[in-house]
Amino acid sequence: MRTTVGIIGAGPAGLLLARLLHRAGIESVVLESRDRDHVERRQRAGVLEQGTVDVLRAAGAGARLDREGLRHDGIELRFDRRRHRVDLAGLTGGRSVTVYAQTEICKDLIALQLAGGGPLLFEAEAVGVEGADTTSPRVRFRHQGREKVLECDYIAGCDGFWGVSRPSLPAGTGHVFERSYPYAWLGVLADVPPSHGELVYARHRRGFALLSMRTPAVSRLYLQVPEGTDARQWSDEEIWRELELRFETDDDWTLRRGPVTQKSVTPMRSFVHEPMRYGRLFLAGDAAHIVPPAGAKGLNLAVGDVVVLARALAHRRQTGSDALLDAYSATCLRRVWQAERFSHDMTTLLHRAPDATPFEGRLQLARLDRLTSSRAAGTDLAEAYTGFPLE
Ligand code: RFL
Numbered sequence: 001m002r003t004t005v006g007i008i009g010a011g012p013a014g015l016l017l018a019r020l021l022h023r024a025g026i027e028s029v030v031l032e033s034r035d036r037d038h039v040e041r042r043q044r045a046g047v048l049e050q051g052t053v054d055v056l057r058a059a060g061a062g063a064r065l066d067r068e069g070l071r072h073d074g075i076e077l078r079f080d081r082r083r084h085r086v087d088l089a090g091l092t093g094g095r096s097v098t099v100y101a102q103t104e105i106c107k108d109l110i111a112l113q114l115a116g117g118g119p120l121l122f123e124a125e126a127v128g129v130e131g132a133d134t135t136s137p138r139v140r141f142r143h144q145g146r147e148k149v150l151e152c153d154y155i156a157g158c159d160g161f162w163g164v165s166r167p168s169l170p171a172g173t174g175h176v177f178e179r180s181y182p183y184a185w186l187g188v189l190a191d192v193p194p195s196h197g198e199l200v201y202a203r204h205r206r207g208f209a210l211l212s213m214r215t216p217a218v219s220r221l222y223l224q225v226p227e228g229t230d231a232r233q234w235s236d237e238e239i240w241r242e243l244e245l246r247f248e249t250d251d252d253w254t255l256r257r258g259p260v261t262q263k264s265v266t267p268m269r270s271f272v273h274e275p276m277r278y279g280r281l282f283l284a285g286d287a288a289h290i291v292p293p294a295g296a297k298g299l300n301l302a303v304g305d306v307v308v309l310a311r312a313l314a315h316r317r318q319t320g321s322d323a324l325l326d327a328y329s330a331t332c333l334r335r336v337w338q339a340e341r342f343s344h345d346m347t348t349l350l351h352r353a354p355d356a357t358p359f360e361g362r363l364q365l366a367r368l369d370r371l372t373s374s375r376a377a378g379t380d381l382a383e384a385y386t387g388f389p390l391e
């Protein structure tokens with residue numbers, strides 16, 4: 001098998017890249033290790049920056065997003081039993097975010113790809129990348145019980161944090177910057193209308209809690225839990241009780257309960273691999289970097305990376321120049337590090353570390369007080385939350 005761009009992974013990064021390349025007249029083949037059903041059901045992100053929505057629309061993947069996506073002009077920060085709205089749109093001259101699940105983006109992009117794009121192979125697991133430092137890199141993969149080779153001009157490693165692309169880089173060709181956090185998120189999906197019209201980020205001495213949503217009828221809720229927690233340790237009753245405690249306010253707000261349909265635990269880490277390129281292998285999305293989810297940035301970063309990569313490949317095709325490909329890593333990393341900074345700030349602002357001192361607790365409250373009482377501080381948060389420009 002031969003193609004121009006071999007794409008490993010059919011998460012949002014790989015699927016959108018295939019779509020953007022197709023629109024630019026560049027051939028690609030997508031290899032995905034899991035089956036279609038798994039990719040379409042994996043519960044993850046929910047918040048899209050304005051720029052992400054614009055990219056999906058321009059790629060022809062915005063029809064259902066425009067019908068079903070929920071536009072949010074603000075978020076709530078909750079602490080000390082009080083509620084504070086951050087007016088995202090008012091502070092940024094009209095920028096907002098859209099709640100539309102990652103599962104739905106993947107469904108939309110898969111349908112487009114299968115209807116008119118290049119090959120997308122499910123249950124095709126890449127096992128190695130070879131010749132990344134030559135002009136004819138190859139992906140070795142297993143499909144239908146056989147080992148096969150995909151010969152390419154370029155390879156896009158869009159295979160997430162646990163994929164094969166990054167580990168296939170020769171030792172010593174890059175640097176990793178990382179930190180882990182001593183807590184995790186227990187996420188639940190519940191068949192109950194969200195108890196508030198906007199996302200609620202709650203700081204509580206018992207730990208962080210987040211109220212989000214998928215649709216007007218489905219809530220998505222998260223609780224900070226100790227690192228290493230097994231989701232089965234928490235009964236539904238315990239989850240609702242803990243959420244009620246952490247979201248409690250002095251006014252008459254109440255949390256609506258409903259049947260829990262899914263439960264899972266997500267560990268928390270910050271991670272960046274630099275550079276995001278080795279020869280003709282380009283890393284994009286979670287394969288190159290991870291942010292803790294409190295900033296809602298992971299999916300948005302993945303989208304930004306592939307926009308930059310598709311543009312660079314199209315430029316190369318039109319002009320023969322490698323200039324944009326050579327700039328790929330530096331262009332992406334500037335935005336990546338802003339997202340790393342913001343996600344780290346949101347994480348440490350809202351979570352309770354197991355060894356936190358009372359002094360640190362007071363500092364969190366002082367930071368929250370500042371964010372909700374100073375227009376300058378609020379604007380800084382609102383600009384970061386609604387998204388940094390692609391370049
Ligand atoms: P993905 O989505 O992990 O996709 C990688 C794909 O590669 C496949 N793969 C392979 N295929 C072939 N051969 C191999 N050897 C392969 N190895 C792996 C995998 O099966 C998979 O299909 O990475 P991508 O495309 O870079 O997308 C990144 C996003 O998924 C991720 O950043 C976000 O989900 C992060 N995230 C959030 N991001 C946001 O922007 N806003 C949010 O609100 C948000 N909330 C979240 C999140 C992530 C969470 N979890 C579970 C980590 C909330 C949570 C709880």
Ligand code: PHB
Pocket residue numbers: 044045046047199212213220293294295296
């Ligand atoms: C989600 O809806 O899954 C979600 C929302 C906001 C975040 C993280 C996850 O910061």
